[in-house]
Amino acid sequence: MPVVTKPYLPGTPCWVDLMVPDQQAALDFYRDLFGWQGEVGPPETGGYAVCSLNGKPVAGIMKAMSQDGGPTPPTAWTTYLAAADADATEAAVTKAGGTVLAPVMDVMTLGRMFIAADPTGAVFGVWQARDFFGAQVVNEPGAVIWSELNTSDTGAASTFGAAALGLSAAPMEGTDGKYYSLSAGGRVIGGMQGLDQLPPGTPSHWLTYFSVDDTDSTVDALVRAGGNVLMPPFDMMAGRMAVVTDPQGGAFAVINATAPAPS
Structure with missing residues (x-):
């Protein structure tokens, strides 16, 4: 674990x-x-x-x-x-x-x-x-595995992240320059992309990815419990993922990752 x-x-x-x-x-x-x-x-x-x-x-x-x-x-x-x-x-x-x-x-x-x-x-x-530093388990089913900034202006977001938060952005290999890695202290800590792949009107936001053993069965269980699907399960370079909301509208992603999470 x-x-x-x-x-x-x-x-x-x-x-x-x-x-x-x-x-x-x-x-x-x-x-x-x-x-x-x-x-x-x-x-x-x-x-x-x-x-x-x-x-x-x-x-x-x-x-x-x-x-x-x-x-x-x-x-x-x-x-x-x-x-x-x-x-x-x-x-x-x-x-x-x-x-x-x-x-x-x-x-x-x-x-x-x-x-x-x-x-x-x-x-x-x-x-x-101080006494609490944050999540004590990551990168396993049920825990956070990835954090992603979806933004209306990747250039402005990159400039801000570097100046305010010490984050550096770089194009990720195999994405045709459309997806960026975000790094802190030389270590990849998340990703960034524009909003052009998302529904019109989607505001800039950070999206949390939770690891799951089986994306399709997790989405099926979510729907039975009253959740909604924004992007049905699909295969991508890091694994099989979906974007969903809980019954009260909280949006997040689930992924069965085939590529190892950054450590």
Whole structure:
């Protein structure tokens, strides 16, 4: 089992969480789909649920709540990138043309975080680890295996990522220059592509890929549980994948990878 035992290098996706209207329904859905274990957390954490796979933290699920009487946030998965200093990273994000949506805050003694959007509108989180460094299991069925930035402007996103987050983009071999690898500290940590292969009107976003043993059977189970299919299972260079939503609209991808995940 690919277990993570030390903090992630800056710029590396280190955690994902889901904001959703019905937290318990989401906990039940992902338990059945991926085998996660999790329960609504205590009031002092806002009920935040840390889900585990084989006894190790893998992802979070929280109830969507309106802020100051505003609209309830949409159902969405958020990718968090590791940072050595959240405050310095927040300043770099602003300087590079990003927008801070939720400023830096302490999460008890677990760490410091903020939420932002890059200049193309893709929302992401930043996590500075203290007592909690993020997912402790990756790259196995039920866990995150890939993080992908889908953006309306790959050039602007690349420039921002380099300036604010220390990410470097390079065309990936075998993709005709349409798909890019994202690297942090010389290590590939994810991918990036334009929106031309996606339905018109799709906004810029980070997409989380979860590893599965069998893409087709996982999609069948998801549909039976009330989920929806955005892109049916298909074969591509890294394996067989699909893009789906859970019953409350949270979008993610599943993949039975034939190529090894970057380590």
